[in-house]
Amino acid sequence: MRNLSRAPHLAAALLTAAASSFVPSAAFAQALFFHVDGEPGNRQAYYSQTLVMDRTPADQLLGPTAIKQLDVTVIHEHPAKPEWTMLRVHFECPSLMALATRKAGRPDKRGTAIAETSSVKMRIGEGSSILRRRDLQNEALPAGLWTTTSDPAMLKARKLACNGPDIEKAMFASYQNQRFDMNAFNAKLRPFGFTESVMVLAETTAAEQLELSWTRLWRGSKRPDPSGRFAQVATDADRAAAMAKMAAITKEIDTLAAQLRGQYEQGTKSLAAGFEFDQAAAKLRGDRKPRGIAAQLLMVWQARPEEDVVAKMGRPLITDSGNLRILSYGQQYDNRVLVGSNSGATWVEGTYMACDVQFVTIPDRNGVRRVADVRIDVDSNASGWGGTNTREACDELLQAPGN
Incomplete structure (x- = not known):
């Protein structure tokens, strides 16, 4: 074919x-x-x-x-x-x-x-x-x-x-x-x-x-x-009915067009505001390029209102610094124990993991605080720690905004 x-x-x-x-x-x-x-x-x-x-x-x-x-x-x-x-x-x-x-x-x-x-x-x-x-x-x-x-x-x-x-x-x-x-x-x-x-x-x-x-x-x-x-073949009555129907449709379309025009103008303003915020967020991050899990979270959280973070993640630890506000969430796992031998030597056995996720918010042109950066700090005593293991340490903190 x-x-x-x-x-x-x-x-x-x-x-x-x-x-x-x-x-x-x-x-x-x-x-x-x-x-x-x-x-x-x-x-x-x-x-x-x-x-x-x-x-x-x-x-x-x-x-x-x-x-x-x-x-x-x-x-x-x-x-x-x-x-x-x-x-x-x-x-x-x-x-x-x-x-x-x-x-x-x-x-x-x-x-x-x-x-x-x-x-x-x-x-x-x-x-x-x-x-x-x-x-x-x-x-x-x-x-x-x-x-x-x-x-x-x-x-x-x-x-x-x-x-x-x-x-x-x-x-x-x-x-x-x-x-x-x-x-x-x-x-x-x-x-x-x-x-x-x-x-x-x-x-x-x-x-x-x-x-x-x-x-x-x-x-x-x-x-x-x-x-x-x-x-x-349309009769005169069919044509008259069609004309009346078209007149009603035209009136409805004119009304809808006026509504859509207003929505479009508002949408254009919102789009421009979104680009403006994205530029401000990029300026805030500077030369730092988010990688891995942090980049993934930033993709779904950037420009979301601060209230969305609290609604999804719960009550944060809040730090204000000038124009910035940092919403911090942390979790840790620790099963370390102190072990001793008959000779008197002691050492620590077990695993320690800690994760801190910070949502950095800045105000947009209307004063609404939105997410501009996501930072993740992970610490552990496990050998070879880092990279893909971040997800294990931060499991409960890797949340996406609601629908």
């Missing part, structure tokens, strides 16, 4: 009119067109939402793997297939902990970008469905088991899911003078392994994506219509 995803210029050309007629606005929801494959008559077009959900179980938050959920819509051309399939896909991704370890131990030009893989581990989650072509009725799909696949579409979808925050930042950064620069956006995706174009669209619903596929991607192809719905 010829894979059209290897010819990105084809998909881009077919959608040029749609892309040029729409200038994505950050005040509106958006979707991504990221893959098309199959031969004429049996093609599939893949769209995804931009929102990525974290489905990692609470007891695995400090582990090496995170579960990310991405909603993907597949539009089908073949008459024996559904109009569309809506998939709630779960992917295994490296966790923030794993990324922090790699970035601290083996820094590279890609930073925390997810490494390329030839296969992905995924499952179909609850809430997936199809729209039957014969009667245009929804049919729920059962949740699936975890499986490994090398399907090109799922390889790309995993990149979208695992790099969700960075892709969102790339979208925000591609708005210039209230216009969206698609070329700049795709250039920002290259470090994440996207060699073909990903298009940002206003068509966020499956119905809109269905229409876009048939009017742009597969223009000229015969559209299956077993229900007769698409060939039905």
